[in-house]
Amino acid sequence: MRNKLPYKLPTICRCKSGEWYLQYAYEYPEQPGRYKTFKVKDGINRIHDPKLKEMAARELQADITYWLEVLNYNPFEEKKDIIKQAMAEIKAKSTPPHWTLSEAIDRFKANVVKKNLSKRTKETYDNYLSNLIAFLNEFPDHDVPANSFTEFDLISFLDVESDELDWSPRTYNNYIGFYQTFFNTVNKLEKAITRNIKYEFSLTGDEYKTSNSQKNKAYSGELKTIIKEELVNNQNLSDYIEWIYLSLMRPAEIRALRFIDIDKSKRQIRIIGKTGDRIIPISDQLLNLIKKRQHRAHTINDFVFGMAGEVSAIQIGRDYFPEKYAVIKKQLGLDHNYTLYAWKHTGVIDMIYAGFSDRDIMILSGHKTETAFAAYKRDLIINENNVMKGATINF
Structure with a gap:
């Protein structure tokens, strides 16, 4: 039977x-x-x-x-994300109803109107909040009580957004500053109604990024080897990281990439992303990876990295690979500056030391000018021919 x-x-x-x-x-x-x-x-x-x-x-x-x-x-x-855990915990308790995040956002906006802040300030606040709403809407149980949202939830959101949109440290810190203001404000507003309300959200200042060198933190040769060993049992994540490393494409660009955008005969990929419509060449290594992924495709309209990291007609969520990668980072004790996007920086460094010219690398990276690329490169490496890398003085 x-x-x-x-x-x-x-x-x-x-x-x-x-x-x-x-x-x-x-x-x-x-x-x-x-x-x-x-x-x-x-x-x-x-x-x-x-x-x-x-x-x-x-x-x-x-x-x-x-x-x-x-x-x-x-x-x-499966590893449950923080938001679903929070929902389960809240539903399991018999507590008075508290403001959900949606309600907290509405109350915050009403308070902004009441304070008669400038139009520009209102638009800035709306932009910050709309990005969070769009991110949360990707989860079935997204509208958790506002007082259960933690700084760890926020950092998870910001790390994904930062990778997707290639934020500068200043932009990243502006978002942290705003959300500190947001939760402080709604905490006071809700406490005026429910005196015993307690918010979990608390920032210490360690969450801020202080320099481009942190943002552009790349992986050393030894660390690359260790991480590749950890990726053996997660082929989709391994392919995704290899794609970033070889193509220098941004995560947002890869999420939107379909096989129809890839021309293997001309060895080029058409990308529509942050830098506009651009074309990048396909190396031998990237071509092998394309063939490996395309073998599983049903139609040319399938996403190269679709739902659950597979080749699929459904686009993958922004948090899928960052969540999977977070498990590996936690195992290895890596901080939040080691991101998936940092594999692009690692690829650039390795190409420089392999002898490729700045102009060749710029075709992949999307930098428009040599000046912009030179500034980017300064945050990654010391000139490979710098005399201070040789014999200097004895101690």
Whole structure:
């Protein structure tokens, strides 16, 4: 007799409101017969064409089925993100209702209007908050109580955004400064209504970035070897890091990359990103990686790194690879300045020492001028021919 499966296969839920999601169930560990329901959206609601939306939903259904049946995926063994943990903890407690993040944001905006701040200040605040909202909306249970949000949640968000958008340390610190103001303000506003409210958010100052050298922290040869060994059991993450290293593309550019953007015959990739529409060449090493990924593609419209890091018609979430990489960084004791984006800096350094010219590297890196690239390079290395690298004075 066939053993009872610990899961129930996914079904497509098409709500009248227009929101679609996939729903599957998995048996609670050590609680036979009791199942927890999981919902997965992964971007299908951003598709407005009904036929394309139906195709995306069915492909997502097939992917989840594959994870469960073939890969033996168990959601209870996955690393839970901080926001979902916070939601579970809050729901488990019988506490009076507190402001959710959405409500806290609305109260903060109302307070800004009440203070009659300038139009420019209001627009700046709206920009900071809209970025956080967009990030949180990628999670099913995103609207957690505002008082449960911690500085660790914030740093997780900022590190992903910084990698995606190539922020300067100044921009990074401006965001930290704003959110310190935001949580201090909503804490006071909510405390005026609920006296015993306590906010978890607390910054010490160590979270600020102080220099470009921190932002551009690259990986030494020894550290590269150690990390590559840790990546053996996570092929998608390994491919993703290798892609950054070889192509010097930004994470946001890679997330948006489809096979249709790659011309293997002309050995070039078309990118639309921060620096605008540009074309980069394909090296022999990058071509091998492209062939390896394309072998798993269904159509030329598939994302090279799609949902769950696989080749897929569904775009991957911004936090997927940073979360996976955070586990490795924690194991190795690396601080938050060692980012996925730092593999681009490492690639630039290795190309310089391999003898490639600045102009050749600039075609990959996206720098518009030699002056800009020279300033960037100064934050990465001392001139490779500097005489102080040779024999100097004896002690």
